[in-house]
Amino acid sequence: MNEVIATYRLFDQKGAFEKKAEGIALGLTIGSWTDLPLLEQEQLKQHKGHVLSVQETGEETVYGRGAEVKIAYPAANFSADLPAILVTVFGKLSLDGAVQLVDLSLSDDLARRFPGPKFGVEGIREQTGAYGRPLLMSIFKGVIGRDMAYMEEQLRAQIAGGIDIVKDDEILFDNPLTPFEERVKLGKRVIEQSGRKALYAVNLSGRTSELKEKAYRGIELGASAFLFNVFAYGLDVLQELAEDPKISVPIMAHPAVSGAFTSAPYHGFSTELMLGKLVRMAGADFTLFPSPYGSVALERSAALQTAEMALQTSVHKPTFPVPSAGIHPGLVPVLYEDFGKDSIINAGGGVHGHPSGAEGGGRAFRQAIDAVLAGRTLEQAAEENEELRVALDLWGSK
Secondary structure (H helix, E strand, C coil): CCEEEEEEEEEECCCCHHHHHHHHHHHCCCCCCCCCCHHHHHHHHHHCCEEEEEEEEEEEECCEEEEEEEEEEEHHHCCCCHHHHHHHHHCHHHHCCCEEEEEEEECHHHHCCCCCCCCHHHHHHHHHCCCCCCEEEEECCCCCCCCHHHHHHHHHHHHHCCCCEEECCCCCCCCCCCCHHHHHHHHHHHHHHHCCCCEEEEECCCCHHHHHHHHHHHHHCCCCEEEECHHHHCHHHHHHHHHCCCCCCCEEECCCCCHHHHCCCCCEECHHHHHHHHHHHHCCCEEEEECCCCCCCCCHHHHHHHHHHHHCCCCCCCCEEEEECCCCHHHHHHHHHHHCCCCEEEECHHHHCCCCHHHHHHHHHHHHHHHHHCCCCHHHHHCCCHHHHHHHHHHCCC
16 A cells, blocks of 8 residues: 555653544644545545554653654645655644654655666665775865865875765855865866775755756766765755656765754654655765764764665665764774674764874775784784874874
8 A cells, every 4th residue: 555654752741542542643644634524534435544552662751741642644635755655644743742753654656656776786886896894084174265275186186095085064055265066076086186086975955946056067067976965955955856867976975964954862863764765765865964082973773773764674775874973993802893884984073183194094994994804903903004003193092
C-alpha cells in the first residue's frame, strides 16, 4: 500500500496517548470520523489516517510522560513531493506543543519518486580513487576578505597533504574577491596539476531561481562537486538540483540552519531524520552533521543514527556520512570505531592548525588513517611519522 508512516515522540500529563494519537491521525487527514454518515465514512476511508502503534517510553519530562506513536497516512492525500509530505504529517501539528517527528517510512513505490544520490558512496570512491578506507575532507579557513591567490595557496597545500575532498566554507558566497567562476577554474587547475583524483566542492549559492543556471556554468568550467546549504533553501530545491541530468557532479548537503528544526529535545524534527534520511532522499551524495566530539557536539546516539540512516539499505544509493566539527588526527581511531570505513573524516582547524600548515595537517590525518587500518596505535605510528607525532603533541589522542 502506498503510504507514509510517521513516528512521533508525544508527551502528555495524563498519559492519554491513544486518544491523542487518534486526534492527530484524524486532524491531519479527514478531520472527523464518528460524526460522519456511513456513506461518507465509506467514501473517505481511503483518506483516513490510521494509528499503527502507541508505546510508552518511560520518559518523565516537564511536558508529562513520553510515548512513541506511529501513524500511517495514505498517499492518496498528498502529491509525491517532500513539502506535501512534511505538511501532511507535521504541518499544523508542529505548532501544537511538545511533539517531535522522529522518522518517516515510505513505501518503496513512493520512495522511488525521489532521486536519492546520483553517485552515492561507491560513486564518490570512484571519483576520488579512495577505496577501503574513510575519505579525508578539509575546508578553506579564513578566506572571507581574502583574494584568489590566498585560496590557491590553501588549496594546493590541502591537496598536497593527501586530502581527498576540499570544500568551501559554507559562509563563502559569490563576491568580487573570490567569484564563483574563478573558484571553479582554480579548483580544476590545481587538482589537474596535482595529478590526484581529488574533488573541490564549491558553494552553490544565490537566488533560488538562478541556481540551476549557475550550476550549469560551474560544470562547463570544470566544477567537480557542489556544496549546498540545503536548509536555507529547502529540501525540494536540493531535489530539483539532484534530479537535473545536466547537474552531473556530486552534491554535498551542509547542515547550516538545520539546528532551527532539530536542536530542541522535545520539538521539531529529529536530527537523524533531517540530516540522515531526508537529505538522502532529496539527492545529497554527502551529508554533513555535527560529530559527537566537538564544541557543537551532537549527542552520540543521534550522530550514529544519522550515519545509519544515510547508509542503510533502501531503494536509494547510500549517502556518505560526514561527522564534522572538533576533528583532529588523534580522534581517527574513535571516528573509525564509531562510523567505520564508509564515512568521511572532515577537519578544518585540525588540518590548518598543524604547525607545518595544511599540508602537514593532511599528512598527519592520512598517517593516522593508515595506522588504524593496519591495526597500530597512533603512538606507534607517530614514532616514524613526524607530522602525526606533532599533531598528537598538539591535540592529544583518544
